[in-house]
Amino acid sequence: MRYISTRGKAPVLNFEEVVLTGLARDGGLYLPESWPQFSTDDIRGLAGKSYADAAAFLLQPFLGDSISPADFREMTKKAYGAFSHRAVVPVSQLGSNEFLMELYHGPTLAFKDVALQLLGLLYDHLLARRGKRVTIVGATSGDTGSAAIEACRGRDAVDIFILHPKGRVSDVQRRQMTTVLDANVHNIAVEGDFDDCQAMVKAMFNDHDFRDELAVSAVNSINWARVMAQIVYYFTVGVSLGAPSRAISFSVPSGNFGDVYAGYAASRMGLPVEQLIVATNRNDILSRFFNSGEYRKAGVDPTISPSMDIQVSSNFERFLADLYGRDGAAVSDLMRRLDNDGGFSVEMSRLNESIFSAGRCDEEETLATIGRTLEETERLVDPHTAVGLFVGDKCRKDSSTPLVTLSTAHPAKFPDAVEKATGERPKLPKHMQNLFGRKERLTDLPNDIDAVKSFIKERARILNAA
Ligand SMILES: Cc1ncc(COP(=O)(O)O)c(C=O)c1O
Numbered sequence: 001m002r003y004i005s006t007r008g009k010a011p012v013l014n015f016e017e018v019v020l021t022g023l024a025r026d027g028g029l030y031l032p033e034s035w036p037q038f039s040t041d042d043i044r045g046l047a048g049k050s051y052a053d054a055a056a057f058l059l060q061p062f063l064g065d066s067i068s069p070a071d072f073r074e075m076t077k078k079a080y081g082a083f084s085h086r087a088v089v090p091v092s093q094l095g096s097n098e099f100l101m102e103l104y105h106g107p108t109l110a111f112k113d114v115a116l117q118l119l120g121l122l123y124d125h126l127l128a129r130r131g132k133r134v135t136i137v138g139a140t141s142g143d144t145g146s147a148a149i150e151a152c153r154g155r156d157a158v159d160i161f162i163l164h165p166k167g168r169v170s171d172v173q174r175r176q177m178t179t180v181l182d183a184n185v186h187n188i189a190v191e192g193d194f195d196d197c198q199a200m201v202k203a204m205f206n207d208h209d210f211r212d213e214l215a216v217s218a219v220n221s222i223n224w225a226r227v228m229a230q231i232v233y234y235f236t237v238g239v240s241l242g243a244p245s246r247a248i249s250f251s252v253p254s255g256n257f258g259d260v261y262a263g264y265a266a267s268r269m270g271l272p273v274e275q276l277i278v279a280t281n282r283n284d285i286l287s288r289f290f291n292s293g294e295y296r297k298a299g300v301d302p303t304i305s306p307s308m309d310i311q312v313s314s315n316f317e318r319f320l321a322d323l324y325g326r327d328g329a330a331v332s333d334l335m336r337r338l339d340n341d342g343g344f345s346v347e348m349s350r351l352n353e354s355i356f357s358a359g360r361c362d363e364e365e366t367l368a369t370i371g372r373t374l375e376e377t378e379r380l381v382d383p384h385t386a387v388g389l390f391v392g393d394k395c396r397k398d399s400s401t402p403l404v405t406l407s408t409a410h411p412a413k414f415p416d417a418v419e420k421a422t423g424e425r426p427k428l429p430k431h432m433q434n435l436f437g438r439k440e441r442l443t444d445l446p447n448d449i450d451a452v453k454s455f456i457k458e459r460a461r462i463l464n465a466a
């Protein structure tokens with residue numbers, strides 16, 4: 001498998017290179033040159049496999065000869081052995097033909113663990129083989145940061161720097177990051193929003209001297225391996241509900257468009273998907289796009305579903321690449337207009353055949369959905385999941401098709417919002433119960449790329465070997 005940039009001007013890479021490279025050198029995102037294809041028999045055959053085996057089978061075509069099947073099988077076994085539920089991603093029924101995909105059984109209680117537990121092992125394997133070190137630079141609105149830190153803590157070949165928007169993640173999310181005191185972990189609280197943090201990360205990749213000097217690598221969904229690993233659960237859950245004999249619809253709480261893009265990839269690989277519902281909170285650039293064709297930035301508004309407080313959705317560029325027939329010049333032009341004019345429009349005719357629908361959920365609707373879900377199903381759901389449930393219900397076209405809402409985080413990560421909605425304060429699982437008694441370490445920095453770069457240069461071991 002070869003990987004090409006959405007903007008068409010960066011070197012073509014193999015899997016090993018794409019994992020370590022992060023952002024393409026032309027500013028674009030890497031994509032597989034073509035989508036692997038799975039037959040209905042292949043998909044049916046997933047029914048008897050463990051999650052680790054299904055992942056090894058479905059992801060093998062993306063690896064080319066970068067990693068042997070036996071080594072990769074070991075990695076999926078180890079990565080998914082760290083989950084607290086034997087099914088890894090279990091599915092539960094909420095109502096008639098309505099299901100919840102529980103993505104929060106990993107070590108940091110959000111769907112990010114599914115990809116990052118595997119990515120941590122990929123780093124170990126590839127860096128040991130090359131005898132190299134990398135400096136990971138990432139941005140988080142709350143969940144990627146802790147999942148990436150958990151996957152990389154204590155690793156000798158990796159220093160990890162995570163930027164989060166100061167005061168705009170939940171206390172549990174912040175502490176999950178800042179109480180990890182390993183020497184290779186660095187948390188930076190930026191005076192800004194998530195879009196500022198993500199823009200700084202991309203700017204560091206686009207400074208070629210900086211990225212080469214520090215061997216900068218990415219744990220955000222900039223890194224193809226992140227999206228790749230997220231494809232698996234669409235297949236396994238789809239099969240458990242009758243695919244490929246029937247189509248399935250998914251409602252996906254969305255921000256950076258990585259998770260729902262993985263669902264789109266699954267459909268391109270052969271999974272029958274009727275609808276992919278993009279569910280946003282009031283930071284609704286994606287919902288506005290799918291309903292009007294206009295993609296236009298607006299300020300980021302803090303909400304009770306903070307991980308989705310995003311207005312520039314990184315992976316949307318990957319979707320645009322497919323929408324424009326992998327025409328790198330067309331994608332570059334749209335991205336230039338986003339930077340210079342704040343947005344662009346796509347003719348609605350390009351979306352005619354699309355399986356996407358989209359909607360938004362405001363704060364009151366989120367709280368009401370958490371409350372109603374508890375009343376009707378005796379389940380506590382987190383605010384991101386609630387956004388998915390609300391918008392899924394609003395946008396669903398055919399009630400005879402199973403609708404699966406992705407439950408992207410454990411309610412205990414957002415106890416204040418859940419308590420406000422239900423009067424019940426969800427408890428953290430045992431391994432996190434002393435989270436609020438642990439010491440924190442983080443550095444506050446202004447929303448200034450030079451200040452952030454200097455800090456990283458001062459600390460990165462690749463430049464400052466002891
Ligand atoms: C809990 C939660 N739900 C939903 C999302 C949105 O997912 P994506 O950014 O892949 O669209 C995020 C952040 O990525 C998240 O942390």
Ligand SMILES: N[C@@H](CCOP(=O)(O)O)C(=O)O
Pocket residue numbers: 139140141142143144145219220221222255256258307308314
């Ligand atoms: N919601 C995310 C934002 C970063 O998204 P990513 O998928 O590109 O890592 C978070 O929790 O940090």
